[in-house]
Amino acid sequence: MGxxxxxxxxxxxxxxxxxxxxxxxxxxAYEEVLSRLQVGKGTRLLDVGCGAGLAxxxxxxxxxxxWGLDASSALIAIARSRLPAGDFRVGEMEELPYAExxxxxxxxxxxxxxxxxPVHALQEARRVTRPGGLVAMVVWGQARDCEHAATxxxxxxLLPPPPPGSEAAGPFALSEPGKVEALMSQAGLTPQESGxxxxxxxxxxxxxxxxxxxxxxxxxxxxxHAGEEKVKAAVLASxxxxxxxxxxxxxRNLFRYVIARA
Numbered sequence: 001m002g003x004x005x006x007x008x009x010x011x012x013x014x015x016x017x018x019x020x021x022x023x024x025x026x027x028x029a030y031e032e033v034l035s036r037l038q039v040g041k042g043t044r045l046l047d048v049g050c051g052a053g054l055a056x057x058x059x060x061x062x063x064x065x066x067w068g069l070d071a072s073s074a075l076i077a078i079a080r081s082r083l084p085a086g087d088f089r090v091g092e093m094e095e096l097p098y099a100e101x102x103x104x105x106x107x108x109x110x111x112x113x114x115x116x117x118p119v120h121a122l123q124e125a126r127r128v129t130r131p132g133g134l135v136a137m138v139v140w141g142q143a144r145d146c147e148h149a150a151t152x153x154x155x156x157x158l159l160p161p162p163p164p165g166s167e168a169a170g171p172f173a174l175s176e177p178g179k180v181e182a183l184m185s186q187a188g189l190t191p192q193e194s195g196x197x198x199x200x201x202x203x204x205x206x207x208x209x210x211x212x213x214x215x216x217x218x219x220x221x222x223x224x225h226a227g228e229e230k231v232k233a234a235v236l237a238s239x240x241x242x243x244x245x246x247x248x249x250x251x252r253n254l255f256r257y258v259i260a261r262a
Contacts, residue, residue, distance in 0.1 A: 010221055
């Protein structure tokens with residue numbers, strides 16, 4: 001089973017809240033990686049796992065021609081409405097519907113690790129990147145550097161057990177330096193540089209925080225398993241240590257990127 005079958009429906013269940021409230025928390029990572037890739041006028045860029053299209057919009061504002069692919073038809077519909085000039089498709093990151101060497105750069109913001117086979121997904125990214133082009137993969141930083149880890153742990157306790165014979169990798173499985181590089185190397189890519197970007201999660205009040213956080217796929221799974229009331233209580237309790245003087249919440253987080261050459 002590929003990532004589109006596994007992930008599309010759950011990530012699209014609360015697509016509007018994701019687009020309006022949660023997608024923007026990765027804005028610093030989008031900007032940093034696009035700058036590192038030197039995305040500019042005429043760059044042909046594919047964003048894999050493009051969600052509601054924010055990274056593609058930022059690339060287009062820099063002058064790039066953009067394509068986006070995501071497992072969720074609901075998120076793709078939003079991306080198309082936001083950026084009609086882009087080419088957005090519902091599809092499988094392990095079977096990219098593009099010819100070899102189609103792009104100057106391919107990005108995956110918190111995306112490739114959701115593939116059933118991440119190495120295969122990265123091999124596909126390499127295939128559709130022109131020789132000498134760049135592939136960027138972004139993952140969570142280490143748990144000790146991410147205050148949102150407390151919230152993720154609270155949710156993990158309410159998730160159903162993984163199917164027999166499978167292992168739940170978790171959001172920080174690739175956070176340790178060297179792990180993403182190893183995956184990219186296995187896929188035939190040559191890692192060039194890496195770095196970390198601060199992406200604080202900030203919410204003005206409890207209801208906004210809940211709408212934003214509950215729009216992510218794993219939260220949808222937890223809600224269906226344990227019930228919304230129970231999951232919401234656990235999430236809001238996990239946020240209490242991060243309450244601000246204004247009554248909102250702020251969690252400091254680091255995300256890690258690796259850029260490799262095809």
